Amino acid sequence: MTNEEIKEYITTLAPAATYDETGEWLNILVTAEELQPLMLALRNGKMQMNYLFCLTCVDFKTHLTMVYHLSATTHRQSIVIKANLNREQPVIETVCDIWRTAEFLEREVFEMFGVHFTNHPDLRKLILEDDFKGYPLRKDFEDPINMIKL
Amino acid sequence: MFSLEGITTNVQDWLLMKFNPTMALAIECVIVILLSISLFAILGLVLVLMERKVAAHIQIRLGPNRVGPGGMFQTVADTLKLIMKEGLTPDKADKFLFNLAPFVVMMVGMLLLAPIAFAKNFQIWDINIGVLYISSVSSLSVIGILMAGWASNNKYSLLGAMRSGAQIVSYELSAGFAVLTIVVLTGSLQISEIINAQQNGWWIFKGHIPAVIAFVLYIIAVTAETNRAPFDLAEAESELTAGFHTEYSGMRFALFFLAEYINIFIVCAIGATLFFGGWMPLHIGNWEAFNHLMDYIPSSVWFMGKTFFLIFLIMWFRWTFPRLRVDQLLNLEWKYLLPISLFNLLLVAVITILGWHF
């Protein structure tokens, strides 16, 4: 599929999506609400995006951006789906019922960025200790004890 | 010619001359106890060093070589360390059983020494049901292991003990059957008679096929019974950290450790007695000159040589094979070893009745 076809296809699924083709792959920015249905369609629809190879979050100081790198083991085409989140109340629906790998990755994003994933089966801290305060990978995180400024 | 037999007779004569018979017996008992304890200590040191050296050479290493010439005193140093260490008892452990368990395991080892003939007429107790005594007493060691595992109040220990229970109880069977093969061939349960029956050749040669099969079965079964790799499920390092002795430290751990090696020595001594004629030198049919030459080697050397050969074999197993899984272990016993032993027993009975052995 060419980028144009993908754009067309995705516009039918998520009309509010915006596109960015400057990078290596097609970047698709959608709203947090329409992300989960879009993902479900990408996985089970004609794109057959069965391989989620990277799930992460980026703190842009004004907002958080969830970044999903998708690929398919059949046609090897990769796309990037993004969703901007409110920094104070970041909530997004989980995709771990679509790709099982997302379960651990979302738990990591949850503790590192404080993004809350609704419908996640087991949203607990994975790496940090349970009583850890703050979200370490956010830009405004300060830890005077454990972080040494050079 | 120097012989242990002469020493024992001299000592007994002297004792009977000096004291009344009851007193003499008591003194003999004390001597025997002291001797067996010192034998245990020496064996422990030698076998642990031997294991480490064998392991090292198989694994293209040198092994201990810093303490004493060639690392000879390494185990002495280790023992010293273990004695100095604090013997911890976990807080919530069943303290009585926890402290008792190593001694139970140790005592079983000591009891098993009784019917073993170390040299010609050098035997603590030539009981007429020697083989039966051995197979019944040796199964007692599982009680010590279960005790240790349960009383430690540790989940790893418990799992290890339960595995060990299942394992020892099932492998008793094929070990027993393998021993029975020789009993059938000899027609006696007495150790001295079994050895004497091998005057003109060891059972492993005279008993040909069934004896060889029985020997293989015996070695496999006793490896399992002594909890040695590839059957070391009770302590399975990579699964249960240390199994039933996870919580033990200091001297009580050393007792478990020692008991393992004593048990190996004993089962190998029994194996040597049953299949390789114990202290009996290698005799081949009518070669008078050869047989006579062999007789010049002291009987204790023959016995120790055979035993240590079998010990080496068991160590060789340990450093070559991966460990079995617990269900495969039981499969091996019930699906392979037991049917083969039963068949073998039948075979040996037929051979003995028809007189087809040499």
Added chain:
Amino acid sequence: MFLKEYITDVVTGVTSLLKGMRKTGYYFTHPKEIITEQYPDNRATLLMSDRFKGEVVMPHDANNEHTCTGCTACELACPNGTIKVVTKFETSPEGKKKKAIDALVYRLELCTMCNLCIVACPSDAIKMAPNFEHSVFDRTKLTKVLNQPGSKIREGIE
């Protein structure tokens, strides 16, 4: 047939085990294959690779001169803040003021031997030494001053 399979199972199993035992038995009887390095007994003959990254040193020549200009390139290149360059101003005989190093402080306990400082150095003043025996009884001894006392920069190095 069941019995045949059973016997084949036993035979192949036992053969595979014996093969393994032959291999280990071979090594047991061939002590020449032993690969143990008897450190520290072989310390005299132990050959370290000349490129081995053990610690950062500053070579000095016979006149106690080094080539460090105090440009702080190594300090900037270091990812962990291992190196600290303390500079001073020296007055040359002609009366010209010139920047020179007072001390090049190197903290071995922070160093990850990444070699970035060596690559960054424009005058090849520091290099990696293949010394790996770093244990000391006091942590403060790991903080080293690389330039020797009384040393100065070699003539002609800018």
Added chain:
Amino acid sequence: MYNQTEIIKDTSELGADGELVINMGPQHPATHGVLHLVVTLNGETIKKIEPHLGYIHRSIEKMCESLTYRQFIYVTSRMDYLSSHINNLGCALLVEKGMQIEVPDRAKYVRVILSELTRIASHELWLGAMAMDLGAFTPFFYAFREREMITDIMEDTCGARLTMNYIVPGGLMYDLHPDFQKKVKAFITQFKSKVTEYEDLVTNNVIFQSRTKGVGILSAEDAISYGCTGPVARASGVSCDIRKIYPYEVYDKVQFDEVLETAGDSFARYMVRVKEMNQSIRIIEQLIDNIPEGDFVGKTKNVLKLPKGEFYTRVETARGEFGVYVVSEGGTTPHRIKFRSPGFSNLSVLNHISVGSKIGDLMASMGTLDLVIPDIDR
């Protein structure tokens, strides 16, 4: 004298229906590091495995945000320390891609050869450790003997045995050691003569086969869904070798096969790695005599600045797909960096493949997943 209640009162700590919850790790002989698994058992049978991570979490992603594009490469050696060279390569490739730096051919060849040596070294260590998990101690030493030759080669050329940091954006840090080719050839001969030992001792051993065959079966769909890569996924028949799909450096110029097995069990994962070592040897053999002369590092600016945007590269480490995702704001340091580590995804499948098997099987499946804990924790 004997008080039964002392022990009985503890049963309240047990799970429901006599389930036994044991903590495997963080100090455990088989977890090879500080992995902490909370295993729920019913007798010997595993009911649930829950990994607790973070015992060596160093927040490398956060650290990298304050390091320049030259500096951040060395940190990645500390993630998957067994394929540190390949991690470094992934990061260097990202910087080169972002800044369009030309890499000389010589550097490309050397990078690939060293990558493959690293892969062999990693698999050798895994082979030994895995055999040790299953109770065979001896193959560990035989595998380490060959691995030692590789670490010696690394030491000669890169100056370090494990955390090489030999790659800089644009090429290599310094040129090859003069003895490099000779030593690599010596290693290849040695390896080929000794590889049969593993077959005798491990592969064909009946106990090893029965311990691994049919244990920890992972289907192809699950492997993709769980994001498994590398030998773990290839053992399930998923073609996922980055060297084949998205060739980097000179992988498109060499002949090698992507090793695929279909069974998906522990034995298949074992076989994939063993065969992969032979393929790596094949790659090295093709390249070792053809290393072109020339520069070992291309021309780069003194200060590296990645243009504004997002960059992603992936390389095939010994454990699978290692991805680097960088969000750059145009400065000298990354704004956000994310390492997609293969071990993290491979670990997430552990619960799935181990439920219902025995504790002994857990060692086999965990061993063949080839977990490196610093790679998981980052």
